[in-house]
Amino acid sequence: MxxxxxxLGNMGFALYSKLKESKKYKLNLVDPKIDKILKRSKKNINVKTFKNFSDFLKANEKKTLNIILAIKPNQLIRLKKELSLFTKKKLEEINLISIVAGVSVSALKNIFRTDNIIRAMPNTPSIVGVGMTGLYMPKNVPKQKKVLAQDVFNLLGKTLLLKSEKKVDAVTAISGSGPAYFFKVIEILTETGEKFGLSKKEALLLVTQTAAGSISLLEKSQESPATLRKKVTSPGGTTEAALKTFEKKLLTEAITAGVFEARDRSLAICSELDSVFNKKT
Incomplete structure (x- = not known):
């Protein structure tokens, strides 16, 4: 297939690498800088490259096309101009999976003039195969195309099927932006360790292994995060002292407010882009 x-940015390249490793697919890659990008990767006979989308479409006139859109939102305006050169009948043959943040299914329909559109929201750990992707697949999308989308993103980690497109904004705020939240906590703990006299290398090892071990314990124990937290927290002990201070400093409220801001910004971006791509021309 x-x-x-x-x-072929970070996420597009991650998808390319995992799909190539699977050896299940013949790949077409479209990027203006494709020659420079592929210097990072070994050549593969099952890979064809193109510098723009219109050249790709011309070379694949009679094929049904399975496309993963992995560009930045501001690049969609140029892409829409390229697509305007092709008939609606040709574009209707496209099956599209979009990982473009903030661009709704309705906006994508306006750009591509096809009804077969799936939205995916992966995160950066996908680059190393332990990502989390939220998938919104409208009811009208054929079953085999839904299966294909799951197969593709399961190569990058785990997937969550979303029944409503509105939940894409929640996924964006929780798992899409989530790695940055965890990296911030790791930064803070590492810097605190240095203040205690540890070297940066020592502190980072303590923090990263503790983070990895905690996640592994959570996944394997089948107990809730709250239960596991309580098991570490002895009355009058060091952990309780830290947690009480976190609450006095309103840590829970700060994190919750920040994630809500991320969700609201996602909604706003989607609304802004909808106004651009859904306007009548």
Whole structure:
């Protein structure tokens, strides 16, 4: 089966690498800087490259196309101009999976003039195969295309199927932005360790192994985060002292407010982009 990736940034390249490793697909790659990008990767006979989307479409006139859109939102305006050169009948043959943040299914329909559109929201740990992807797949999308989307993103980690497109904004705020929240906590704990006299290397090892071990324990124990937290927290002990201070400093409220801000910003971006791509021309 052929799969085309438009845009070879970090996430597009991660998808390319995992799909190539699987050896299940023939790949088409579309990016203006494709020659420079592929210097990072070994050549593969099952990979064809194109510098723009219109050249790719011309070379694949008679095929049904499975496309993963992995570009930045501001690149969609140029892409829409390229697509305007092709008939609606040709574009209707496209099956599209979009990982473009903030661009709704309705906006994508306006750009691509096809009804077969799936939205995916992966996160950066996908680059190393332990990512989390939220998938919104409208009811009208054929079953085999839904299965294909799951197969693709399961190569990058785990997937969550979303029944409502509105939940994509929640996924964006929780798992899409989530790695940055964890990295911030790791930064803080590492810097605190240095203040205690540890070297940066020592502190970072303590923090990263503790984080990895805690996640592993959570996944394998089948107990809730709250239960596991309580098991570490002895009355009058060091952990309780830290947790009480976190609450006095309103840690829970700060994190909750920040994640709500991320969700609201996602909604606002989606609204802004909808106004651009859904306006009548």
């Amino acid at each position: 052929d799969i085309t990736i438009i845009g």
